[in-house]
Amino acid sequence: MRGRLMAALACALAFMLVASAAARSEPELSLTADGRTRTYTAVQLLARPDAVSVTVPSDVAYGGTATYRAVPVLNLLKEAGIPADAPIQIRALDGFVAQYPAGLFTQSGADGARAFVAIEPRHAPWPKLKGKSATAGPFYIVWQNPQAGRVSSEHWAYQVATIESTRDPVLRFPQIDLPEAVGADAPARRGLSVFIHNCLPCHRMNGGGESTIGPDLNLPMNPTEYFRPEALRALIRDPEAVRAWPERRMPGFGAATIPERDLDDLIAYLDAMRHRRR
Structure with missing residues (x-):
């Protein structure tokens, strides 16, 4: 009896360790404002009711037309308490730090520039970037109608890790x-x-x-x-x-x-x- 109990406990401990390791390896996106940080995993973002299929005709990272499962940036900024009409900074895993001028994300509407966080699914990874050993994931800022705003190619940040409210x-x-x-x-x-x-x-x-x-x-x-x-x-x-x-x-x-x-x-x-x- 004691042997069975010990075996059961060992199995439970092993399961917890595996689950903990999986949780740690799950990609996370952090949004920070006024010292407060809200974090989302890729699985959480993909499961959101506002996750939609977004097609962009001139993808900056890969070229040509691409389709992603993505969440509107404005929705995430609102949840995190980040003013969408203030300057915003986005950091990438490779050291890239993009500056987004005040109001860039608020150019919404049918004919305005609209930003989304594209999420790379673990079971279907995106292609490797040209000349690189990594993909544009786990998170990538993509735009619809970028020509309608002041959107630069540098505002298509990929391998995104954090989004934060900042100053000019x-x-x-x-x-x-x-x-x-x-x-x-x-x-x-x-x-x-x-x-x-x-x-x-x-x-x-x-x-x-x-x-x-x-x-x-x-x-x-x-x-x-x-x-x-x-x-x-x-x-x-x-x-x-x-x-x-x-x-x-x-x-x-x-x-x-x-x-x-x-x-x-x-x-x-x-x-x-x-x-x-x-």
Whole structure:
């Protein structure tokens, strides 16, 4: 009798350990506001009543048309107490840190840009990303009608780990800012906004920023100091056309993502910052 009891207890303990390990390995998405964090597992998100099938015609991570099971970002922000009309920061597992300007997620409606958290099912993993050993999962921010808003390719964050309420990047990282004398309509001032949305997710400026993917764009030198203007433009548009190596991670930014005027403004910002090292 005692042997059977001990065997039963051992089986129960083994089951608990397996269940605990499975729970720990289940992907989690954390949403944080005012020091409070709400966490969802992939299974919980997939089981939600607001989970829907979302088809995007121009998927940034994989290219072409893709369909995902996903939950509206606005619904999750509301549950977590994150103001949807405030600046939001999204961190990825690989060190990518995307900045979402105030109001970007509130452009809803039939004709507006709408964001979703796509969830990778464990039983049906997504394809590996081109040139990478991982997929875009476990969570991936995808957009419907992105052309209707200020949605950059950098706002299609994949391998997402956390979504958090934050402050404007210029307030958090004053070292990325320009002198007050630079007016709001100056090319360099407009270029600062282009930099925040397209470059800050991977790079820092004067040490300001949180990403660990790319190099600082002003320390120890600014790219305007070691690239000819035409080469710098080519690097931003198509990095592989300028320099290529196996570990290159920088994507190209076509005119649909950074129009010509915005590219002019971005280069004006970089050029201005080489005189403003901190």
